Amino acid sequence: MKIVSIVGKKNTGKTSLSVKVISELTKRGYNVASIKHSHHSIEMDKENTDTWKHKQAGANLVVGVGSTTFFNARKEHDLNRILYLLKHFDDFDFVIIEGYKSYNYPKIITSPEVRDEYTIKEVDSFTIDEDGITELADLIETRGHDIVDTLFANNCGFNNGEAIASEIRNGNLSVNDLDETSSYLSIDEHVVGLNRFVSDYLKQNVIGIVNTLNLEEYDVEKIGKIELVIPQDPTEQNPIDAKCTILVNGKDLEINEFTNNIVSNSIKAMVNSIKTEDNVKSIDVNISNIENGELTDADISLKTNNHDVEINNFTQGILKETIYAIINSLKHDEEIEELIIKVDD
Numbered sequence: 001m002k003i004v005s006i007v008g009k010k011n012t013g014k015t016s017l018s019v020k021v022i023s024e025l026t027k028r029g030y031n032v033a034s035i036k037h038s039h040h041s042i043e044m045d046k047e048n049t050d051t052w053k054h055k056q057a058g059a060n061l062v063v064g065v066g067s068t069t070f071f072n073a074r075k076e077h078d079l080n081r082i083l084y085l086l087k088h089f090d091d092f093d094f095v096i097i098e099g100y101k102s103y104n105y106p107k108i109i110t111s112p113e114v115r116d117e118y119t120i121k122e123v124d125s126f127t128i129d130e131d132g133i134t135e136l137a138d139l140i141e142t143r144g145h146d147i148v149d150t151l152f153a154n155n156c157g158f159n160n161g162e163a164i165a166s167e168i169r170n171g172n173l174s175v176n177d178l179d180e181t182s183s184y185l186s187i188d189e190h191v192v193g194l195n196r197f198v199s200d201y202l203k204q205n206v207i208g209i210v211n212t213l214n215l216e217e218y219d220v221e222k223i224g225k226i227e228l229v230i231p232q233d234p235t236e237q238n239p240i241d242a243k244c245t246i247l248v249n250g251k252d253l254e255i256n257e258f259t260n261n262i263v264s265n266s267i268k269a270m271v272n273s274i275k276t277e278d279n280v281k282s283i284d285v286n287i288s289n290i291e292n293g294e295l296t297d298a299d300i301s302l303k304t305n306n307h308d309v310e311i312n313n314f315t316q317g318i319l320k321e322t323i324y325a326i327i328n329s330l331k332h333d334e335e336i337e338e339l340i341i342k343v344d345d
Contacts, residue, residue: 001086001087001091001092001093001095001146002093002094002095002140002141002144002145002146002175003083003094003095003097003105003106003145003146003147004021004094004095004097004105004106004108004120004140004143004144005096005097005099005101005105005107005108006018006096006097006098006099006108006109006110007098007099007101007109008101008109008110008111008114009110009111009113009114012110012111013110013124013125013126014098014110014125015098016126017108017123017125017128018096018098020128021096021108021133021136021140022034022096024133024137025093025096025137030093030094031091031092031093031094032093032094032095032096033086033089033090033094033095033096034095034096034097034098035082035083035095035096035097035098035099035100036098036099037079037098037099037100038099051064051072055072055074059074060074060075061074077189079097079100080147080148080149080190080191081186081189083095083147083191084147084184084186084191087184088227091225094140094144101114104118104162104165105145105148105165106118106120106140106145106165106169107119107120108120108121108122108123108136108140109121109123110124110125117166118169121139123136143168143169145165145168145169147191148162148165149161149191149193150184150191150193150194151164151165151178151193152164152179152193152194152195152196153173153178154195159195161193164178179196179199180196181194181196181199182199182200183199183202183203183206184199185202188232197259200329201262201326201329204325204328204329205266205322205326206228207223207325208318208321208322208323208324208325208326209318209321209322210223210226211223211321212314212317212318212321241261241345242264242268242343243264243343243345244260244264244267244341244342244343245341245342245343245344246327246330246339246340246341247339247341248327248332248334248336248338248339249334249336249337249338250338250340253327253330253332259330263341263343264343266322267285267326267341267343270318270319270322270323271283271302271304274311279305280304280305281344282304282305282306282342282343282345283302283303283304283341283343283344284301284302284303284304284306284340284341285300285302285319285339285340285342286299286300286338286340287299287300287320287324287338287339287340288300288337288338288339289337289338290336290337290338290339291337292335293328293336295321295324300316300319300320323339323341324336324339327339327341
């Protein structure tokens with residue numbers, strides 16, 4: 001998803017330029033979303049309509065569904081929150097924002113007073129012709145980028161979203177050079193950046209669990225886009241400091257501290273969800289007889305605090321799929337036939 005904002009002083013043609021840009025990008029076959037920001041109240045429904053009455057009654061969010069669908073929220077949401085939510089609605093290629101001049105996204109300006117370090121082009125929206133719109137769309141294709149905190153390009157020597165965004169705006173870096181991100185995360189309405197490893201790691205974990213479910217009962221024929229919501233947990237969550245040892249086919253798999261923390265936290269979280277015993281200090285997992293990545297007939301054993309834990313077939317399936325997915329997201333040179341994992345506080 002590439003994001004560009006069109007900003008300028010009042011009555012400088014922001015809306016007319018936005019319309020022309022959206023039209024040109026749509027003609028090119030792109031899936032385009034737009035966001036309009038105003039300092040005044042924007043009403044999506046008229047006074048005395050049913051949805052208006054719902055909002056007047058106190059509803060904080062009103063959804064109107066008919067030939068179209070609209071959302072009318074009582075509070076103004078942060079731009080990055082809105083951009084993140086757009087990822088749930090559809091796979092948009094571009095988001096054209098009209099307004100939000102204080103945010104750090106590539107800007108096309110319609111008046112010189114709003115020029116800043118994020119400006120990629122100044123345009124006279126009243127005189128721009130068809131060729132000018134074509135050139136502007138070309139620029140948006142190359143200088144637009146996704147939510148700043150989701151940008152990673154470690155292979156290019158960058159690991160800071162702001163620095164990467166700046167390089168893209170200046171034409172020194174292409175979005176094609178960025179790490180491919182396979183999952184996105186938001187916590188308490190804050191977008192959390194995930195690099196390639198963590199992104200793939202979360203994806204593999206979730207897919208591992210989803211693969212154990214009887215999806216046909218829910219009219220899911222093939223796993224495509226997965227959306228997961230975890231409601232607010234009032235209990236305090238603290239990272240687990242533990243040591244993790246991994247053997248793949250009897251050979252020790254070397255992992256750095258970062259990976260150790262991720263794997264050990266994941267394994268302990270899974271085991272704690274089974275509620276084996278109150279104070280788990282050590283975990284031993286052995287998955288054997290894995291053939292060509294097929295886990296249905298693979299064997300699994302689980303110990304906590306050196307005690308055997310009995311787990312039913314459903315739980316076995318979740319553990320096998322998820323733990324296999326975790327280790328498969330790490331770099332190793334051979335096909336996995338046996339996995340032994342030990343986690344110690």
